[in-house]
Amino acid sequence: MPGYSRALAVLAALSLVCMALSVSVGSASLSVGDTFAVLTGTGTPIQQTLVLELRLPRTLTGFATGGLLAVAGALMQVLLRNPLADPYVLGLSGGAAVGALLAMMAGVAGAVVSGSAFAGALLATFLVFGLAHGTGSWTPSRLLLTGVVVAAGWGALIALILAMSPARQLPGMLYWLMGDLSPAANPVPGLILLTLVCLLVFPLGRSLNVLARGPMQAAALGVSVRPLEWTIYILASLLTATAVTMAGSVGFVGLVVPHMLRLVLGNDQRLILPACAMAGGSLLVLADTLARVVIAPEQLPVGVITALLGVPTFLYLLYRSR
């Protein structure tokens, strides 16, 4: 459909602009011309280092994280048929945080923290979906409530870990909790996963559209509901776990981005999911640029900016919902 290609082209252009902005802006500003020169292989060595080793990886990590979180949020919203679902609200980020903080408290760093966060996110997913499944049926409201309660439990554990940790580790922990892109991770796995998911959701997209009308209706129209639900659930958990592993607990991207896009583009998942990948990436890249310049040369954690955007949006949605 021509409208779809146009929307996606606009979003792709927006993504490129945001990334160019993020690479150019910072404590040492580069002109667009300078940035372009570096990317095409010329430019001074200092500019080369600044762009290619510091800013570009951080920008790409931000883009991958935002894209993964937005797609994960959109998938969970279809799964639960509830526009308020989001990896953060369902406690997946909380589980990841507990995993990461425990690793930090044990005094390890780097890949172990990431791996522990990944394990925590998966554990949280199985806990929430397992408990919500329970002995009865798997109703969306029960799943959402279970997620909210479990998230509160993670919150308490996080507070406990913070209280028990040595003071010198607290700043790192707090930055992780607020979502932070400054220890830029390797963006390549995240970007690959994001691309794969966008390709995968196209053939799944129409089934997801039908599933959004309810499982019975979907089954009546030929969708194999249970396998599809498990696919979405595992996919969303994997995306979330990858995202929190890269950037810590960044809230509300998964909530705000899909909702905004649905208002503008409607609810065809074949359009919304790739659009979420690009818009979510752009939003987080922009938020991170803001986080770097608002109180420069100090940096804010990017999660603070997304939460400041996300909380009013969430409240507005709740206020408007019936």
Added chain:
Amino acid sequence: MNPLQARELVIDIPGRSSGQPLNFTVGPGEIWGVLGPNGVGKTTLLHTLAGLRPPRSGSVHLGGHSLVEWKRRQVSQQLGLVFQDRQDGFPATVLETALIGRHPWLSPWQMESAEDVGKARAALEALDVGQLRDRLVNTLSGGERQRVAIATVLTQSPDTWLLDEPTNHLDLHHQVAVLGLLRARARKGCSVFMCLHDLNLAARWCDHILLLFPGGEACWGESRQMLVPGALERLYGQKLRTAEIDGAPVFVPAGNSDPQSS
């Protein structure tokens, strides 16, 4: 077409004894009406016939093969179901809603073609909701939503139609229009199987009737043999008065002068 058949079918309602097994075939061109009091299992029966719930025992067959042997997608190309209640988590327009009826007919990689959109529009026009096609479904009235749901199954164009109280929320004119449309489908060789609450609509439009009694008994057959006042009074626990208009019986509940019977 592959006719829908219930073989020794017992529907599964938790905490209810099994009752009498059902054995019937809904042949091409036939219009079946299911009558019974609230909670007797009419909706469960429809869902079981559509393969959405497993039966307690027995089986449902489509053209000689058990439903479970068919792929879900193949079933949905042959069998459409209009639900009694609909949930809509996300806003969708009327045209988008009707268009999901094409889902069984498209491969995962296909987008809806202009032809599919044409079918959805024609179905909406046939149900007299064509002018609403860009409205959001959740802003429609109950009757309009009911007609959109029927238009969705018309877009799906199955051979066998299962409908759960298709005249719910509809005004008199649209009740007749919807049942007329179903009769037109039946004349083209489709079969129709629907739950109804209105005896008079059943008497006028259905050629076969299935009565589900609260005790688990059931009986089925041609309308004129089933729609007799004695059986219907026992079915609903309600005294009836009968008249005849244009060759079809008309049933009216008797006044509640006798409190025992109401």
